[in-house]
Every structure is written in structure tokens, then in C-alpha cells.
Amino acid sequence: MGVPLGIATVNLRSPLGTVLGTGSAKEGSGRWWAERLSAVALIPLTLWFFFSLLLLPALDFETVRTWLAVPMTGFLAVLLVAVLAYHSYLGTMAVIEDYVHAHGAKTFWLLAVRFAYVLVGGAGIYAVLRVAFGAGVASGP
Numbered sequence: 137m138g139v140p141l142g143i144a145t146v147n148l149r150s151p152l153g154t155v156l157g158t159g160s161a162k163e164g165s166g167r168w169w170a171e172r173l174s175a176v177a178l179i180p181l182t183l184w185f186f187f188s189l190l191l192l193p194a195l196d197f198e199t200v201r202t203w204l205a206v207p208m209t210g211f212l213a214v215l216l217v218a219v220l221a222y223h224s225y226l227g228t229m230a231v232i233e234d235y236v237h238a239h240g241a242k243t244f245w246l247l248a249v250r251f252a253y254v255l256v257g258g259a260g261i262y263a264v265l266r267v268a269f270g271a272g273v274a275s276g277p
Contacts (some may be wrong), residue, residue: 167226174223181216197267204268213264221257225249 188209192199204210228249236242 167230171223171226171230174219174226177219178216178223181212181219184212185216201267201270204264205270210264210268213268214261217260217264218257221253221260225253225257228253 188203189195192203204213229246232242232245232249236245
């Protein structure tokens with residue numbers, strides 16, 4: 137967008153106006169904060185999980201089921217699975233966006249990864265809730 141003056145053209149746009157809208161700053165800062173907040177949330181959740189398991193008298197199914205049946209424990213376990221799946225999803229998405237350059241392949245892998253993480257996160261939450269609400273192991277004849 138310039139005014140022709142003979143052979144040369146004069147650009148009437150300011151340098152800021154020239155670069156606005158051309159960058160890739162779509163949702164980068166929001167995703168950056170989500171990665172950091174989920175990482176910070178994982179620190180206490182992971183420490184709680186491992187130290188709680190270490191304090192259990194045994195790691196058999198019935199002991200863990202009783203432990204998960206406590207409402208706060210079940211809630212924190214579901215929260216751990218959800219935040220862990222979300223944090224891992226964000227990291228995998230960043231890798232795909234940075235290193236897969238073909239548009240079609242990038243779109244395919246972003247959709248496949250989203251589907252896989254919803255499936256894995258949902259299965260993890262389902263497993264925690266199933267154990268917490270007392271679905272026992274089938275006994276033999």
C-alpha cells in the first residue's frame with residue numbers, strides 16, 4: 137500500500153501497522169500460562185499421591201479401594217489424572233505444532249492427539265471412579 141512516485145513507492149503505513157496481524161500470536165500466551173499452571177498443580181498432586189501410597193499399610197486392591205473411597209482422596213486422584221492428561225496434551229500439541237510442517241499432517245495429528253488424550257484421560261478417570269465406588273474383582277466359582 138504505497139503511493140507511486142515515479143519509479144519508487146512511498147509506504148504510508150507505520151512500521152507498527154506493517155507488522156500488526158502478521159505474527160503467530162494467536163493463543164500462545166494462554167497456552168503458555170496453561171502449561172505453567174498445570175505443571176505447578178502437578179507438583180503437590182504428585183507428591184500427595186506418592187506419599188499417600190507410601191503410607192498405606194499394603195498396596196492390595198482392597199486397601200487401595202478403601203483409600204480411594206474416601207471422598208477427598210477420590211477427588212484428588214481424579215484431579216491428578218485430569219491435570220496430568222491435560223498437561224501432557226499441551227506438551228504434545230506444542231511438539232506437533234513446532235515440528236510437523238505439512239498443514240494436512242499437522243491437522244490430522246492435532247485431531248488424533250486430542251482424541252487420544254480425551255480417551256486416555258476419560259479411561260483414567262473412569263478407572264479411579266470405578267475402584268473408588270467399589271467395583272470389585274470378580275471372584276472365582
